Amino acid sequence: QVQLIEAGGGLVQTGGSLRLSCVASGVTFSSYAMAWFRQAPGKEREFVATISWSSGRTSYADSVKGRFTISRDNAKNTVYLQMNSLKPEDTAVYYCNIRISRDYWGQGTQVTVSS
Numbered sequence: 001q002v003q004l005i006e007a008g009g010g011l012v013q014t015g016g017s018l019r020l021s022c023v024a025s026g027v028t029f030s031s032y033a034m035a036w037f038r039q040a041p042g043k044e045r046e047f048v049a050t051i052s053w054s055s056g057r058t059s060y061a062d063s064v065k066g067r068f069t070i071s072r073d074n075a076k077n078t079v080y081l082q083m084n085s086l087k088p089e090d091t092a093v094y095y096c097n098i099r100i101s102r103d104y105w106g107q108g109t110q111v112t113v114s115s
Helices: none
Strands: 003-007 010-014 018-025 034-039 047-053 057-058 068-073 078-083 092-099 104-107 110-114
Touching: 003 092, 003 110, 018 034, 018 092, 018 110, 034 078, 047 068, 047 078, 057 068
Parallel strands: 010 110
Antiparallel strands: 003 018, 018 078, 034 047, 034 092, 047 057, 068 078, 092 104, 092 110
């Protein structure tokens, strides 16, 4: 079965950086686009970034454009989210996503940005 395991969250000060990772198993990773979403307390889950199967195309939410970078290593079945210039409003649980016949999600990793 498809499994996604995120890691790399934590507590960071405003302006700091974090790098999230998500390892996929049970799927031909290199065949699918991957995405990151996030969900802040009391809010709906929202799109953050996506990357095509070949890394040739990326797309970002306006709120993170220029600060976050999504990348992938198909040899390691891993997708990354480099987050720089973090703001308190980036505080959320971050989820890795792959859409095959349906959406699959990881368990999430908490990112907290203190002001």
